[in-house]
Amino acid sequence: MKRRLLLLATSAALAGCAGPQVTDYAGQTPQLDLRTYFNGTLDAFGVFTDRSGKVVKRFTVLMVCSWNGDDGVLDESFTYADGTLQKRIWRLHREADGRYTGRADDVVGTALGSESGNAFHWQYTLALPVDGSVYNVQFDDWMYLMTDKVMLNKATMSKLGIRLGEVTLSFTKR
Template sequence: MKTLLILLLIFTALIATQRLFFSFSSQKIADYADTAPKMDIRRHLSGPLVSEGVIYGPNGRVVTRFVADMTGTWDEDGGTLQESFRYADGGGQERLWRISFSGDGSFTGEADDIVGVARGEQAGAVAHLRYSIRLPESSGGHVLDASDWLYLMENGTIMNRSEMRKFGVKVAELVATIRPAP
């Protein structure tokens, strides 16, 4: 029994180490400080935008696809990002982000389905945002911890990769593009 407990502890430590050093969460915003073009969400998420993406479930299979119409409105101190999602199953979802900026490249965000305050930062061609989101009741009403990484491409398109976790276990991943609306 003692040997089994020791093996379980070693296995748990190996998984934690792998997650820390070889996974999505091992990225740091400072890793991207010298990348270009320089991301400024007030500029690159401004005006009418369209986002297209997929959401993967815990088994790695696509659980839904979406298209979102977005509109960013900004001033020096902050602004709003309105998101209107249309899912492949015909469902929809609305979100209005209220975002405030600090002078050091960091920002905070709030929305009705966000628990507490989202915290973000920008460096080089990248923005990173961490928050907790409450799913709609039709999706179980669970609160998930989310980590969004937005990568600005040379042509102005933004690649968004997000990971959602519950109790530290990955339950979903989102991959999407965001670009100016035609």
Template sequence: MSWSRLGLAGLLALVLAGCGGMNVQDFKGREPRLVIEDYFAGRTLAWGMFHDRFGNLRREFEVTIDGTWDEAKQTLTLVEDFVYADGEEERRVWTIVKTGPDTYTGTADGVVGTAEGEAQGNTLNWRYTFALPVGESVWNVQFDDWLYLQPGGALLNRAVVSKFGLTLGEVSLAFVKPEKLSAAAGNEPMQTAAAE
């Protein structure tokens, strides 16, 4: 093999290695530590949006999440009630099983098969296939979901949605506990369309 071909092969290997994306292990030891069964116990509020791959805002929504942790079964149940800006409402129920100190599996309406998750430090990476209605058809799209716990208690979420390896768009969410909102507003509870 000539030196030029060897150099080209090496460059290609570096480019492909750089396309590997983030690794949840890179967040090991970061604080505050994210333990989802603790964070999502009780009520959590969230606000989110979906941007398509061109950066256009396509949807906005609010979510009220009620979480229950069953210690004996090592199972977290999340009841998510979505209210979209156009008035559409949707409920999704997640059943998440803790399978190890830092690993989880999950099922929910619309999820194809089982979601796989791993937490390290302040971060959770959650990957799954979702059956997304598009017009008269349903597309099986992949979610690469990253959640980052912040020092003030907010949980930031960025999910890349793709099909056949091509990015379709991104979902961004901010999760907050109601008591944190009350404290930020000078003990005046904030109202949301999704809250009861």
């Protein structure tokens, strides 16, 4: 049993190292400045797909974003296809080295991220309510600026290194 757990942990660690790095996108345009893009009102349209690729949830998000220097607030209002509503308020901070930290009420600890070229990558743990229980799941979240108005977002959700599904979003800046 211990050997199997060690093999699983080693495989998960190696798989995590094999992925792209945000610096891989350094030469890509348009150049992303998170503080400029996430400033004002944005609309987002998204889906959550399970491991098989089946759409499990569809949703829209109204985002009202503002910055005061290096500190930003992203106020997100989710509306799910079944009529369920959810609110998340991100409080972001741009560090001196260009990296970002983020906090929200349903985020466990601190989200850590950085931008390069047209991409932003961050990782965080979300306390996700499911059928009366709350599960801490990890998000590996990538955003790609397509134009000054459109950004695409793809986030992989996992627990204990096992992929549970993906969230795909399209942001449109008003």
